[in-house]
Amino acid sequence: MSAAITRFDFAESDPAIPKEEAQPLVAELRADLLKAQYARLENPQRSLLIVVAGIDGAGKGATVNLINEWMDSRHIRTLAFGPPSADESQFPFLWRYWKHLPAKGRTGIVFGSWYAPLFRLLYEKSAKRAEIERLAASIREFEALISRDGVQLLKLWYHLSREAQKRRIAKLESDPDTAWMVQPEDHLVARNFKAMRAAADTMLELTDTPFAPWQVVPSADDRMRNITTGRSILGALCAPMPSAAKMGSPVRARPPRAGKRPLARVNYSLSLSENEYDDLLAHWRGRLARQVRSQAFRNQQLVLVFEGNDAAGKGSTIRRITHALDARQYCAVPIAAPTDEERARPYLWRFWRALPAQGKITIFDRSWYGRVLVERVEKFAKPSEWQRAYEEINQFEHQLAESNILVLKFWLAITKDVQLERFKARERSPFKSFKITEEDWRNRSKWAAYTRAANDMIDLTSTPHAPWHIVPSNDKRHARIAVLETVVKALDERLA
Amino acid sequence: MSAAITRFDFAESDPAIPKEEAQPLVAELRADLLKAQYARLENPQRSLLIVVAGIDGAGKGATVNLINEWMDSRHIRTLAFGPPSADESQFPFLWRYWKHLPAKGRTGIVFGSWYAPLFRLLYEKSAKRAEIERLAASIREFEALISRDGVQLLKLWYHLSREAQKRRIAKLESDPDTAWMVQPEDHLVARNFKAMRAAADTMLELTDTPFAPWQVVPSADDRMRNITTGRSILGALCAPMPSAAKMGSPVRARPPRAGKRPLARVNYSLSLSENEYDDLLAHWRGRLARQVRSQAFRNQQLVLVFEGNDAAGKGSTIRRITHALDARQYCAVPIAAPTDEERARPYLWRFWRALPAQGKITIFDRSWYGRVLVERVEKFAKPSEWQRAYEEINQFEHQLAESNILVLKFWLAITKDVQLERFKARERSPFKSFKITEEDWRNRSKWAAYTRAANDMIDLTSTPHAPWHIVPSNDKRHARIAVLETVVKALDERLA
Numbered sequence: 001m002s003a004a005i006t007r008f009d010f011a012e013s014d015p016a017i018p019k020e021e022a023q024p025l026v027a028e029l030r031a032d033l034l035k036a037q038y039a040r041l042e043n044p045q046r047s048l049l050i051v052v053a054g055i056d057g058a059g060k061g062a063t064v065n066l067i068n069e070w071m072d073s074r075h076i077r078t079l080a081f082g083p084p085s086a087d088e089s090q091f092p093f094l095w096r097y098w099k100h101l102p103a104k105g106r107t108g109i110v111f112g113s114w115y116a117p118l119f120r121l122l123y124e125k126s127a128k129r130a131e132i133e134r135l136a137a138s139i140r141e142f143e144a145l146i147s148r149d150g151v152q153l154l155k156l157w158y159h160l161s162r163e164a165q166k167r168r169i170a171k172l173e174s175d176p177d178t179a180w181m182v183q184p185e186d187h188l189v190a191r192n193f194k195a196m197r198a199a200a201d202t203m204l205e206l207t208d209t210p211f212a213p214w215q216v217v218p219s220a221d222d223r224m225r226n227i228t229t230g231r232s233i234l235g236a237l238c239a240p241m242p243s244a245a246k247m248g249s250p251v252r253a254r255p256p257r258a259g260k261r262p263l264a265r266v267n268y269s270l271s272l273s274e275n276e277y278d279d280l281l282a283h284w285r286g287r288l289a290r291q292v293r294s295q296a297f298r299n300q301q302l303v304l305v306f307e308g309n310d311a312a313g314k315g316s317t318i319r320r321i322t323h324a325l326d327a328r329q330y331c332a333v334p335i336a337a338p339t340d341e342e343r344a345r346p347y348l349w350r351f352w353r354a355l356p357a358q359g360k361i362t363i364f365d366r367s368w369y370g371r372v373l374v375e376r377v378e379k380f381a382k383p384s385e386w387q388r389a390y391e392e393i394n395q396f397e398h399q400l401a402e403s404n405i406l407v408l409k410f411w412l413a414i415t416k417d418v419q420l421e422r423f424k425a426r427e428r429s430p431f432k433s434f435k436i437t438e439e440d441w442r443n444r445s446k447w448a449a450y451t452r453a454a455n456d457m458i459d460l461t462s463t464p465h466a467p468w469h470i471v472p473s474n475d476k477r478h479a480r481i482a483v484l485e486t487v488v489k490a491l492d493e494r495l496a
Numbered sequence: 497m498s499a500a501i502t503r504f505d506f507a508e509s510d511p512a513i514p515k516e517e518a519q520p521l522v523a524e525l526r527a528d529l530l531k532a533q534y535a536r537l538e539n540p541q542r543s544l545l546i547v548v549a550g551i552d553g554a555g556k557g558a559t560v561n562l563i564n565e566w567m568d569s570r571h572i573r574t575l576a577f578g579p580p581s582a583d584e585s586q587f588p589f590l591w592r593y594w595k596h597l598p599a600k601g602r603t604g605i606v607f608g609s610w611y612a613p614l615f616r617l618l619y620e621k622s623a624k625r626a627e628i629e630r631l632a633a634s635i636r637e638f639e640a641l642i643s644r645d646g647v648q649l650l651k652l653w654y655h656l657s658r659e660a661q662k663r664r665i666a667k668l669e670s671d672p673d674t675a676w677m678v679q680p681e682d683h684l685v686a687r688n689f690k691a692m693r694a695a696a697d698t699m700l701e702l703t704d705t706p707f708a709p710w711q712v713v714p715s716a717d718d719r720m721r722n723i724t725t726g727r728s729i730l731g732a733l734c735a736p737m738p739s740a741a742k743m744g745s746p747v748r749a750r751p752p753r754a755g756k757r758p759l760a761r762v763n764y765s766l767s768l769s770e771n772e773y774d775d776l777l778a779h780w781r782g783r784l785a786r787q788v789r790s791q792a793f794r795n796q797q798l799v800l801v802f803e804g805n806d807a808a809g810k811g812s813t814i815r816r817i818t819h820a821l822d823a824r825q826y827c828a829v830p831i832a833a834p835t836d837e838e839r840a841r842p843y844l845w846r847f848w849r850a851l852p853a854q855g856k857i858t859i860f861d862r863s864w865y866g867r868v869l870v871e872r873v874e875k876f877a878k879p880s881e882w883q884r885a886y887e888e889i890n891q892f893e894h895q896l897a898e899s900n901i902l903v904l905k906f907w908l909a910i911t912k913d914v915q916l917e918r919f920k921a922r923e924r925s926p927f928k929s930f931k932i933t934e935e936d937w938r939n940r941s942k943w944a945a946y947t948r949a950a951n952d953m954i955d956l957t958s959t960p961h962a963p964w965h966i967v968p969s970n971d972k973r974h975a976r977i978a979v980l981e982t983v984v985k986a987l988d989e990r991l992a
Contacts, residue, residue: 027926027927030927033927034927061822061823065818065819068815068828073811073815073828074830074861078823078827078828080824080825081824086582087581111823112824175778176782177778177779177781177782178782180785180786180789180820181785282673282674286672286674319565319569322564323561324676326557326576327574327576328576328607329576332569332574334569334570336570339836340835340836341835341836365570430523431527431529431530434530435568
């Protein structure tokens with residue numbers, strides 16, 4: 001293995017650029033970088049996320065300063081992460097990176113990126129292969145998702161030979177004015193160089209993908225490091241939007257399950273009398289109320305997702321739940337058209353933002369499933385976009401499950417005639433007519449398309465950790481009780 | 497005192513509305529509320545913040561549910577606050593309320609509001625009068641600021657007689673289906689009713705202002721409580737925009753100090769040779785680097801504010817500071833025109849959002865002083881707006897100081913001829929020409945107006961806890977060293 005050509009050979013030859021050669025290169029590069037940055041701002045189709053990683057003591061910190069100096073720093077955000085705080089640790093490890101994704105047109109420099117935990121696992125050697133592969137897969141999925149959805153990734157690995165690293169550290173330390181730049185971890189590198197190199201090699205191997213390739217930056221010589229960095233950024237800024245092919249073929253939707261479609265299997269005639277309902281409502285609501293106030297719930301995070309045709313009763317069902325909750329512990333999030341800030345980022349961004357902390361509940365009135373429902377039917381998303389979304393959504397929910405966040409998804413199922421009745425009743429009601437607009441009638445005319453989309457969604461995103469609960473809702477009383485009962489039983493199991 | 501008419505007399509008479517009388521009232525009220533809500537959304541000049549406070553067990557939680565049921569809950573956010581988390585406790589107590597201010601057009605219901613700590617102080621009786629008055633003053637200032645800047649406040653105090661409260665609790669508890677609604681604190685009310693009532697009376701007295709008056713809602717009877725709540729909200733939604741007079745006369749800018757204006761007193765000839773500069777830069781930068789990496793700094797929050805004419809050298813001075821910092825500990829925030837989300841909220845909102853946590857530093861490249869500089873000169877703000885801003889800014893910085901957040905403000909002072917030189921040099925430079933636009937030349941033509949605004953700002957916002965540091969900057973080397981030295985010395989004093 002040591003004789004084979006490795007990705008680090010060139011960097012470890014410690015190449016340098018002489019001063020007189022560098023000067024004109026730098027002048028041209030800086031002008032080109034600024035031009036490219038402004039062109040990107042004027043036509044903000046993508047954001048650029050620069051991952052700065054590498055061997056300690058290779059000059060990563062200096063690189064962050066360099067980028068801010070060479071480019072217009074007003075449009076660059078340095079996103080530097082240390083160990084996660086107690087609050088951050090409640091969420092999937094990618095949560096804080098999701099939260100800080102820059103808007104299209106902008107540039108972010110990520111320092112202490114999502115590679116820190118993977119590198120640690122690989123370097124410590126105690127980790128199981130499966131654990132490593134799982135983490136690497138999460139990273140690949142994350143990068144695939146965001147890069148297909150408007151975030152361009154440039155991943156730079158700063159590298160140099162063991163001797164050059166030692167020399168660089170010694171030189172900084174010898175001068176009292178620069179000695180503070182040396183961190184304790186910089187000293188560990190020389191001693192453990194081989195192990196770090198091997199960990200880095202495996203990490204880059206596992207996460208080098210067509211949409212997010214790694215570039216190794218030779219870092220022994222400052223000029224070489226700076227110019228290579230600048231050129232890599234320039235190359236990224238000038239790269240044309242990749243074709244769909246380059247981004248990997250869209251994940252194909254698995255063929256829907258055989259037999260009757262899910263919504264055709266629903267027993268729409270289920271109903272409850274008013275008396276039965278009153279008793280059951282008090283019973284299940286009381287149980288829910290006690291559960292969410294229990295000691296065990298303080299460490300639980302709960303996400304409720306409500307989908308269904310217009311007038312399926314999402315709002316009134318949600319209210320039956322919130323009546324049992326302490327106003328301080330839940331957040332009800334109605335999902336409408338995205339805001340400008342949301343539109344400038346991958347579609348899952350706004351849902352990551354709204355995830356509940358421990359002891360809290362987020363209730364989504366419509367959700368990320370809009371991608372494969374309204375966005376599919378109304379053609380707001382391209383076919384490749386909504387087709388790959390099934391897999392992306394499954395990955396998202398899988399990450400939530402791995403962080404012990406309980407996700408319960410409800411499809412409130414009504415028939416077309418019941419929708420018509422409710423639309424008409426709403427139009428007659430002085431305080432419900434606001435709920436019925438021309439758009440609702442337009443959507444209704446696409447009933448078949450929405451039903452097809454819902455069936456596909458249920459087939460393709462019912463997973464063991466987050467199955468769909470299809471709730472017959474022609475009778476609102478039955479629907480409310482069924483939802484409450486499902487929530488209570490799921491919590492019972494979880495909190496036991 | 498007990499014989500006098502108090503604000504609670506009517507509520508303590510426990511008035512009720514009979515069922516048959518209520519039904520038509522409610523139907524009309526709900527229709528009117530929705531109409532008013534939609535009118536507000538179509539013409540989003542103000543947001544509405546409903547403070548739900550009052551005696552425990554008076555039905556505050558039920559009220560939150562009621563509002564969400566009677567109005568279109570998709571445009572309402574319930575902002576419910578428990579005790580502050582460890583993260584939140586690092587900031588002024590108003591920080592988390594600032595963070596969650598709703599956008600114009602929207603409605604927020606605040607539960608566990610900024611009145612919780614004041615009520616506790618008043619009720620516990622151990623607090624000093626001065627402490628109470630200070631807290632009440634912060635609240636009045638906060639409410640004055642946000643209500644003048646687009647947030648309408650409706651403050652509701654839910655009240656009932658001691659006997660009615662006891663009856664209400666007993667009734668809920670007697671039914672196993674509603675017993676969970678009773679909180680432990682509800683039982684304390686009857687025992688301590690007189691003391692709570694007195695605390696509430698003082699609190700309302702201290703914070704009842706023309707722009708944010710309190711309304712007492714009789715709560716013994718559910719129908720009375722609901723209808724009163726609905727009518728209060730309707731009244732708020734339909735109220736015309738208050739005149740400037742109604743909002744209290746704008747705080748008058750104190751007359752500028754006598755004698756020469758601040759910027760006329762600057763010694764613009766201060767300079768350093770390159771050799772002196774190199775030595776001093778290494779010295780001060782090294783000291784800063786060690787300070788921010790010290791144990792003591794982990795509990796410190798630092799805010800640096802940079803203002804100055806175009807080409808004064810803000811960016812390059814900031815970089816001399818960030819070179820000494822760990823990328824993970826600072827955030828550089830360039831302030832440009834506000835985004836849509838920012839424009840929809842009071843002007844200080846975006847600065848509250850960016851405050852540093854413990855061990856962190858926020859560097860503002862331009863700041864909230866834009867209100868009294870560019871917004872004044874370019875007439876983006878009305879005279880009454882920028883005139884009262886001096887006081888608002890002083891209050892803001894005073895709150896930061898009270899939370900031990902160190903604020904250092906720098907005005908980089910250059911003369912008009914030096915600006916011209918720098919503009920021309922920028923135009924000639926291939927990688928600085930982006931920094932000079934037509935707007936810069938336009939601003940330059942208003943040099944006198946900007947100078948007047950800067951002089952007023954320095955006179956009116958130099959406070960003992962946050963004085964302006966005016967830095968002669970015709971010589972960039974001198975400016976950079978002066979800023980670094982000021983930061984280091986201030987930190988020395990603070991961390992000692």
